[in-house]
Amino acid sequence: MESDKVLRxxxxxxxxxxxxxxxxxxxxxxxxxxxxxxxxxxxxDKGRAVxxxxxxxxxxxxxxxxxxxxAAAMDEAIVQQRSVVYPPVAEDVQVTRAHAAxxxxxxxxxxxxxxxxxxxxxxxxTLMTNASHKLNKESIEICEHVVSLAGPILLxxxxxxxxxxxxxxxxxxxxxxxLLNSGNWLVQGAAAASVAALAAxxxxxxxxxxxxSARLEGAIQASLVAPADGFLRxxxxxxxxAVTANQLLAELSEDEMLLERxxxxxxxxxHETAAPAALAMSDRGQFIISEAKAxxxxxxxxxxxxWLQRGRIVAPFDGLVIEGDLMQSLGAPVKxxxxxxTIAPKGEYRLVVEVDDRDIAAIESGQHGEVVLGALTEHxxxxxxxxxxxxxxxxxxxxxxxxFAKLDATHDLLQPGLRGVARIHSGERPIGWIASRRLLxxxxxxxxxxxx
Numbered sequence: 467m468e469s470d471k472v473l474r475x476x477x478x479x480x481x482x483x484x485x486x487x488x489x490x491x492x493x494x495x496x497x498x499x500x501x502x503x504x505x506x507x508x509x510x511d512k513g514r515a516v517x518x519x520x521x522x523x524x525x526x527x528x529x530x531x532x533x534x535x536x537a538a539a540m541d542e543a544i545v546q547q548r549s550v551v552y553p554p555v556a557e558d559v560q561v562t563r564a565h566a567a568x569x570x571x572x573x574x575x576x577x578x579x580x581x582x583x584x585x586x587x588x589x590x591x592t593l594m595t596n597a598s599h600k601l602n603k604e605s606i607e608i609c610e611h612v613v614s615l616a617g618p619i620l621l622x623x624x625x626x627x628x629x630x631x632x633x634x635x636x637x638x639x640x641x642x643x644x645l646l647n648s649g650n651w652l653v654q655g656a657a658a659a660s661v662a663a664l665a666a667x668x669x670x671x672x673x674x675x676x677x678x679s680a681r682l683e684g685a686i687q688a689s690l691v692a693p694a695d696g697f698l699r700x701x702x703x704x705x706x707x708a709v710t711a712n713q714l715l716a717e718l719s720e721d722e723m724l725l726e727r728x729x730x731x732x733x734x735x736x737h738e739t740a741a742p743a744a745l746a747m748s749d750r751g752q753f754i755i756s757e758a759k760a761x762x763x764x765x766x767x768x769x770x771x772x773w774l775q776r777g778r779i780v781a782p783f784d785g786l787v788i789e790g791d792l793m794q795s796l797g798a799p800v801k802x803x804x805x806x807x808t809i810a811p812k813g814e815y816r817l818v819v820e821v822d823d824r825d826i827a828a829i830e831s832g833q834h835g836e837v838v839l840g841a842l843t844e845h846x847x848x849x850x851x852x853x854x855x856x857x858x859x860x861x862x863x864x865x866x867x868x869x870f871a872k873l874d875a876t877h878d879l880l881q882p883g884l885r886g887v888a889r890i891h892s893g894e895r896p897i898g899w900i901a902s903r904r905l906l907x908x909x910x911x912x913x914x915x916x917x918x
Contacts, residue, residue: 471499472499475612479616485518485626490521490524492616493506496521496613502599504572505520505592506519506520506540507519508536510587510589514541515537515538515540517533535564535568536592538568539578540578543580544587544590549610550562551575552566555602574595574597578593579606668896670897674828674893674894674895675892676828678819678821678866678869680818680886681884681885682881682882682885683882684810684811685811688782688809690715690782690805690809691805692803693718696723696799698795698798698799699796703787704787704793705787705788709786711781711782711784712780712781718779720774723770727771730770734764737756737759738760781809784811785811785812786809786810788809788881790805790806790807815880817871817873818870819835822864829851831851831852833851835850836849837873839880840885847874847875849871849872849888851869854870
């Protein structure tokens with residue numbers, strides 16, 4: 467075999483950018499070099515050979531019987547990790563069942579040569595010749611030599627276009643074998659020491675922290691509601707304003723109530739006049755009726771006066787307005803019981819930690835932790851868990867329990883409504899357990915769901 471023919475074959479493979487084109491070029495060149503009627507290239511894909519290129523055509527049907535027979539012959543050579551020829555050219559024990567089946571599509575020989583790199587077989591090349599060109603031991607050796615040169619090039623081109631995670635997985639699978647076969651006892655000893663160190667570190671105890679989102683609320687919150695149906699006349703504060711006790715915050719319209727009061731005042735005057743007149747006429751029944759209606763009018767007037775007094779919304783204590791922007795609703799109707807403003811005392815807060823239901827078993831009262839709020843990322847505020855609610859809540863596609871905590875320190879910039887991330891110190895656990903706990907939880911649930 468002339469060396470320039472081999473160089474031309476390698477150059478043809480290298481000149482193709484994509485692995486499919488390189489495989490097709492290689493199949494055509496090796497078929498011409500070996501005088502074969504058909505040459506095919508296949509790669510191992512999850513334990514099964516898949517035909518990637520054929521010398522005669524670029525458009526072939528992978529589901530056809532002939533292509534499936536080619537893949538089976540390639541599998542036969544890959545599994546045995548040696549060249550397989552049919553009919554055999556020497557007395558050698560080989561499994562040739564798939565090659566015998568493929569030989570029925572022609573009248574010559576069938577040869578499959580595995581492609582390997584670093585001792586790992588990743589594919590095979592299959593040649594089919596006619597009756598006038600039988601394969602011998604010398605031609606098989608030539609084919610093996612050519613495949614050993616071009617095979618790694620095809621592998622590099624194929625690996626270059628595979629996703630990074632598949633390349634990483636392949637490297638990790640090969641790493642133990644490469645290490646054991648390296649022959650360097652220093653490298654093997656260092657690797658063994660590293661594994662032992664990692665195993666030892668996995669059992670070292672460390673603080674187990676449960677991380678969860680958290681929000682800041684007032685220690686107490688007062689909701690100021692509308693005393694009756696009416697209209698909003700004035701608003702004097704907005705969210706974020708500091709207020710003092712008995713400060714006027716908002717007013718409801720009094721026009722309708724004042725008209726109603728005048729109506730009852732007029733009725734009261736009439737009944738107070740009618741009662742003495744009935745008494746003077748000795749009409750005891752009319753006297754009793756007039757007195758009863760007068761009492762009703764007085765009660766209605768007292769009720770309206772109470773409403774007028776409550777229509778002036780005042781602060782119950784010194785604090786901060788945290789909800790209710792009434793400036794945008796002046797003149798709007800309000801319903802009885804509708805929340806108009808929410809006030810919280812300034813400087814008194816509680817922390818609400820939304821702990822995932824998978825972690826709630828590790829939380830209990832008295833545990834300590836730290837919270838970092840989005841507006842104060844440079845400060846870690848310590849807290850103590852006070853209470854764990856026994857009822858789960860669902861929001862944003864997740865289930866969580868609300869854990870109430872008290873801050874051990876305050877800051878001038880703290881405001882109700884701030885959100886951040888809290889870490890609750892839940893004792894000590896081995897590092898290996900902390901790193902693998904999610905996987906262990908998933909495995910336990912999966913095994914339970916399968917009924918095992």
